[in-house]
Amino acid sequence: MITMSHYLVFSALLFCISVAGIFINRKNILLLLMSIELMLLAVNTNFIVFSHYSNDITGQVFVFFILAVAAAESAIGLAIIVSLFRIRNSLEINLINNLKG
Amino acid sequence: MDIITILFYLVTSVIILSSMSLVILNNTVHAALLLVLIFFNSAILWLMLKAEFLAIVLVLVYVGAVLVLFLFVIMLLDIPIKKNISQKLYLLFSVTISIIMFAELYMVIFYHDFVASVPTSANSALEFNNTYEIGLSLFTNYIFSFEITAFILLVAIIAAIAINMTGRQRSLRQDPGKQILENKKSRLKIIKDEDL
Incomplete structure (x- = not known):
């Protein structure tokens, strides 16, 4: 029998793997964006699990909004990546230090 | 099973x-x-x-x-695919952080006991329509958020086009700004003929 805790542990595991991915793939900004997509997926799964088990549709409406905003975010992120690659001919994040942050 | x-x-x-x-x-x-x-x-x-x-x-x-x-x-x-240099430190760091995070989340999940705190009355009625329920909720309670989402998508379209717009001129159309900024000196050069 699959309980709510199974789903919650699964999405926690997915979230932790994608956090590790952000640390490991510091050189490649595309893989960084993909890790962020994975984190959003884990969060959405959490929302749907709670929505299912508490019999409330609000969680699924929220997932809908998150999907729309994430699509907009990845579109703008990819546009920035394309124009960055056109200027600098590389995607290494440690070379992007114009602001000296 | x-x-x-x-x-x-x-x-x-x-x-x-x-x-x-x-x-x-x-x-x-x-x-x-x-x-x-x-x-x-x-x-x-x-x-x-x-x-x-x-x-x-x-x-x-x-x-x-x-x-x-x-x-x-x-x-x-x-x-170009590059091998990551000096990755070992990052790998150790990331694995440590994610294991700590997962342990914390695991403790939260199992010691809080969400299952008891949430009323588990899964809706198993045959006429329950998921899409219908989402649409009803979206167009009544969350109509303002829905409009804001549409606006965010519009902003994303415009931003993605505007970021990648190159300044290169592709057609021979007139540019009124440049035409107004032209003056007599930039168009006409007077050379004095001193021999005559």
Whole structure:
């Protein structure tokens, strides 16, 4: 029998793997964006699990909004990546230090 | 073990293994294809949780649009694959942090006992329509948020086009600003003929 805790542990595991991915793939900004997509997926799964088990549709409406905003975010992120690659001919994040942050 | 349990373990193990290989492999094309696999399996998981509308939206929007966009950018840019130098420190750091985070989340999940605090009355009525319920909620209670979402998508379209707009002139049309800024000196050069 699959309980709510199974789903919650699964999405926690997915979230932790994608956090590790952000640390490991510091050189490649595309893989960084993909890790962020994975984190959003884990969060959405959490929302749907709670929505299912508490019999409330609000969680699924929220997932809908998150999907729309994430699509907009990845579109703008990819546009920035394309124009960055056109200027600098590389995607290494440690070379992007114009602001000296 | 019934069929639902077997399906759950199959789907989650596929998702976890492919996300681990996505993180480790450091190859963008393979990563995008693995992300397709992950999203399809998540759609199966969401179908098991009776969120049919969102499962279909995940496949259509994410696999159909966002990941195709990712693949487009990867193919367009042709990024050279490099081996990461000095990765060992980052690997140790990341594994430590993610293990600590997972332990904390695990403790929260199992010591808080969400199952008791949430009323578990799963709606199993035959006439329950997931898409209908989401639409009803979206167009009554959350209509303002829905409009804001549409506006965010509009802003994303305009921003994505405006970022990549190059200044190169493609046609021979007139530019009124340049025409106004022209003056007599920039068009006409008077050379005095001193010999005559």
